[in-house]
Amino acid sequence: MPRIPQADRVDPRFPERWSPRAFDPRPVDAQDLAALFEAARWAPSASNEQPWRFVYADGGPGLDALRQVVNDSNRRWAGKAPVLCVVFARRTFEKSGKDNRWAPFDAGAAWQSLALQARSLGLVTHAMGGFSVQAAHDACGIAPEEAEAICVIAIGHPGRVEELPEDLANREAPNGRRPVEEWLRRL
């Protein structure tokens, strides 16, 4: 489905980012990976709390462990991604201990920054809500009271669609969006 913007002046990087399932297993360059996390670092957050916590693996037993965290249906394709990263959100402010209800919002901003930075380096990302929260906490050594597991992100180089299982290969294309009028209202 072509992604046709409704507003001419939008930066094309927004409609051009999408979440493929075809990953090439070759490793991601360490400096590229550092750039992704650096982009996430500059995301805005309530009181500049930066409540996101990222735990990633790019090989070895760490990657094997994170591969076990994702659901079977996601592992079918995400099992090839050379980097998996769990995004956590710390739900209390560090200084006051008070509830931080904006933490998942801020973690989402950090993830989007990472995703856009990935794209500008020729990398692809795909977020997954389909994973075992308990297994993510166990694998990453982060207690739920400390920070809540929100998402797992697959990161890597674009792969070959033909190497996906047939049902996934048939779905491997950017999807569309609701028209802005469905969710935007001017007062």
Ligand SMILES: Cc1cc2nc3c(=O)[nH]c(=O)nc-3n(C[C@H](O)[C@H](O)[C@H](O)COP(=O)(O)O)c2cc1C
């Ligand atoms: C929080 C979140 C959870 C998601 N969970 C999954 C998932 O478990 N499996 C999957 O294949 N895609 C998952 N996705 C990808 C979405 O389906 C995808 O982002 C959405 O359809 C929009 O497509 P695009 O990212 O290609 O623009 C998730 C995305 C987000 C942001």
